[in-house]
Amino acid sequence: MRFNFKLILNILGILLIFNGIFMLLCLPFSIYYREAWWHLAASGGITALVGGIMTVSTRKNTNKELKKKDGYLIVTLGWLIMSFFGTIPYLLSGSIPDLTNAFFETISGYTTTGASIINNIEGVPKGILFWRSLTQWIGGMGIIVLAVAILPILGIGGMQLFVAEAPGISPDKMKPRIKEVAKRLWFMYLGLTIAETILLTLGGMTFYDAINHSLTTMATGGFSTKNASVAYYESAYIQYVIIVFMFLAGTNFTITYFGLKGKFRKAWDNEEFRNYFFITLILSISISFFVFSSKWESFEKSFRDSLFQVVSVITTTGFVTADYTAWAPFLTIIFFLLMFMGASAGSTAGGIKVVRHTLLFKNSFLEMKRQLHPSAIIPVRLNGIAVSRDITYNVLAFIMIYLLVYGVGVFLLSFTGEEFDTALGAVATCLGNIGPGLGAVGPVNNFHDITGFGKWLLSFLMLLGRLELFTVLMLFNKNFWQKV
Template sequence: MIHYRAIGKVMGALLMLLSLLMFPGLGFSLYFESGDHYPLLMSASASLIVGAIMFFSFAKQDQNIRKREGYLIVTLSWVFMSVFGMLPYMLSGTTATFSDALFETVSGLTTTGASILTDIEVVPEGILFWRSMSQWVGGLGIIVLTVAIFPLLGIGGIELFVAESPGPTSDKLHPRIQETAKRLWLIYVGLTFTLGVLYYFGGMTFFDAVNHALTTMATGGFSTKNASMAFYDSAFIQYSAIIFMFLAGTNFTVIYFGLTGKFDKVWRSDEFKAYASTIIVLAFFITVPVYFYSSQDLEKAFRDTLFQIVSLITTTGFVSADYTSYHDGLTLIFFMLLFLGASAGSTAGGIKFVRHLTFFKNSWLEFKRIVHPRAVVPLKINGDRVTGKIITHIMNFLLIYLMIFVTGSVVISLMGYDILTSFGAVATCLGNVGPGIGKVGPIYNFAFFDPYSKMILSFLMLLGRLELFTILVLFTPYFWRAN
C-alpha cells in the first residue's frame, strides 16, 4: 500500500521551499524597478499557502518513505514545481499561453535551457532571476537539497536520494545520506560563488554575473542576453565558462576527492578519464576545420570549438558561435554530442559517459567471449567488477532512450515539422541540452512550436532529467500492485 499522506506532507514541504526560492527575485525587481514584484510575491505566496496547508494537514502522519513513495515523490515534485514555478511567467505576462509558461518552467527546472522567449533582454529582472534560480535549483536536484534539510522536518530521505541521484553511480562522500547531500551542496554553492566573482571581474554586471553563474553551474544555459555567451566577446569570460562547465559536468564525488587532495581517486575514475580525453581529442580535431571554414584567427577558432564541445557534452547549452554555420559534416558531429552527456553524479543531463563506457567495454569484451566461450571475462569500471544486473540495466536504458528518441522524432515530424528540426528538438529536450539543429539551432528558439508539441517536448525534458525509469516505472502495472 502506498502511503499517500506521507507523500502529501513531503510535497507540502517542497512547495514551501519553492516559495522561499522565489523571494530573492523580489530584491532585484525592487532595485531595478522592473514592475514584476507583484507577480513574484503572489506566486511565492500561493506556493507557500498551498504548501503549508498540505504539510500541516499531514504533519502527524507516518513518514516511512519506501522506494515506491520515493519514485512518486520525485516525479510529482517536478510536476508540482513546474505548475507553481510557471506562475511568475503567467502573472507577469512574460508568456502568453499555458504551454509557453509550462515549457519555459520545465526547461528551467530540468536545466535544459531551451526557451520560447524571443527577446530575453526585455524580460523584467525579477523574472529573469527566477528563471536562472529555477535552473540552479534543478541542477543538482531539489531532492538532494531536501534530503539535506528534511531531517529537520522529521522526514527521512534515503529513498528520495536513490530516486533523484543522476546516473548509475554508487559513490558516497559519507555513509550518512544527509551528510553526503550537504557536502554536495556546499561544493555546488562554493563553485557557483567563485564563478560569479570571476564573471564580475571579467566585465559582466553584477546582475549578469549572478545569473550566468547560477545557470553555468547548473549546466542549464539560460542567459540574460539574446546572443547568450556570444554577447561577451571576452576570452576571460568564455574560458571561465569552459572551465566551470567542465567542472559542473564532472562527478561531484570526483570533485570532492580533488578538493581534499585525494588525486589517486580522481585518476582512478575511468569515466572522468574518458570524459576529459574525449573533450581534448574532439577539440584538437575540430578546431582545424572550424579555423578554415570560419575565417577567424586560430585562438578564436579553438575557443569557439572548445566552448561548444564542452557546452554540448555537459548539456549546458550556452552558445558562443553558430556551430551549424560551418559545414554540414561539423553540424552532424555537434548533433552527435547531444547524445553523450557528461558524468554521472554531475548536474549534466544526457546519457552519461559511464553508460557509454560500459556499453563499449562490454561490446569489446564480447569478441573475446566469442573466441573463448568458456573463459570468464568480467567487465570492470574503476577497477571494480560490473555485475550482470547493472550491465542489463544500462543496455535497457540505451535501448529505451533510442526508442523514445525515434518515436518522439516521428511524432513531432507528423505534427508538421521538418525531420531535421524534429530530430534536433527531441534530441536536445530528451538530453536536457538546449540548442539543437534545424530550426532549433543555436541562433533560434522553440517559440514557433504549437502548444501540443511544446507539451510533448516538456514531457521529454522531464523524462530525460529523471533518467527515464523514474517516470516510466509509474506507467507499469507492477508499480501499483499492492505488496
C-alpha cells in the same frame, strides 16, 4: 504495497514551501531595478501558502516510513508540481501570458534543459529573468536532494528519494549517510556558484549578469540574460571562465570533491573522468583545426569557439558563442552525436552519460572474447573493479529505451508538421536536457514556433531525460500501482 499518500503530500508541501521562498528571493532585483514586484511577491506567497496548507494538514498521525515506490512517486510529482507552480511569476507578470509556453519555459528551467520560447530575453523584467535562472539552479542539484538534507531532521528517511533522483551509476561515495552527502553536494554547489560569480564580475560582467550566468552554468542549464547568449560577451576571459565551470559542472561531484581536497591522483584514476576529459579535448582540438582552416580568424579564437561549443553540448549546458550548424555539415553531425553523449554520472548534466557509453563499449568488445572462450568468466571492469551483470543489463536496457523513446519522440513531433531535421534536433536536445538543437531550433533560434502539442511532448521528454527514464516510466507500469 500501499502508498503512503499522506506522507507524499506532506513532502510535496515542503517542496512547495521551498519553491515559494526561492521566488521571494527574486524580489530584491525587481525592487532595485524599479520594476513591478507584486507578481513575484504574490507568486511566492501563493506557492508557500499552498505548500504550508499541504504540510500542516498532513503532519499529524503521519507514518514516517518511506518506501521506494513512494520515493519514485514523490520525485516525479515533485518535479511536475513545482513546474506548474513555477509558471505563476510568468503568468502574473505577463512575461509569458499563456500556460503552454509558461510551462515549457519553467520545466525547461527545472530540468536544466535551457530550451526557451522567449524571443526577446533582454526585454523580460530583471526579477522574472532571475527567477528563470534560479529554476535551473534549483533543478541542477535537484530540489529533492535538498529535501534529503532536511527531511532526516523531521524524522523522515531520505535514501529512497536520493535513489529515485539520481539512479545513475556512481561507484564512489563520499559518506555513507545520505544526509551528509546532500549537505556536501550543496555546499560545493553553492561555493562553485559564488566563485564563478566573482570571477565573471572581475571580467567585466555586471553583478546581475554574473550571478545569472553562474546559476545556469553550475546547473548545466544554459539560460542567459542576453539574446545572443554568451556570444554577447566577446571577452576571451569570460568565455574561458564559463568553459571551466561548465566542465566542472559536468564532472562527477565526488571527483570534484576529491580535486578540491587535493586528491588529484584519486580523481585522475577515475576511468569515466579520464574518458570525459580526453573526449572533450580531442574533439575540441580536431574541430578547431577545421574551423581555423575555414574561417578568417585566429587559431586561439577558433580553438575557443570549438572548445566552448563542445563543452557546452557534452555537458548539456547549451550556452552559445558560435553557430556550429553553420561550420560544415559533417561537424553538425558530430555535434548531433554529442547530444547523445552526456557528461559524468553524479553531475548536473543530462544525457546518457560517459560511464554508460564506457560500459557499453567494454561489454561489446568483451562479448567477442566470450564467444571465443565460452567457458571463461570475463566480467566488465570499471576502475579495475568487476561490474555486476545487473548493472551491465541496466545500462543496456537504459540505452535501448533511450533510443526507443527518442525514435517515438521524433515520429510524433514530425507528425505535427515540423521539418525532419528540426524534429531530430528538438527531441535529442530536450531528451538530453541540452538546449539548442538543429534546424528551426538551432543555436541561433528557439522553440517559440513549435506547436502547442509539440511543446507538451517536448516538456514530457525533458522530464524523462532529467529523471533518467525509469523514474517516470515506472509510473506507467501497472505493476507499480498493484498492492503487494
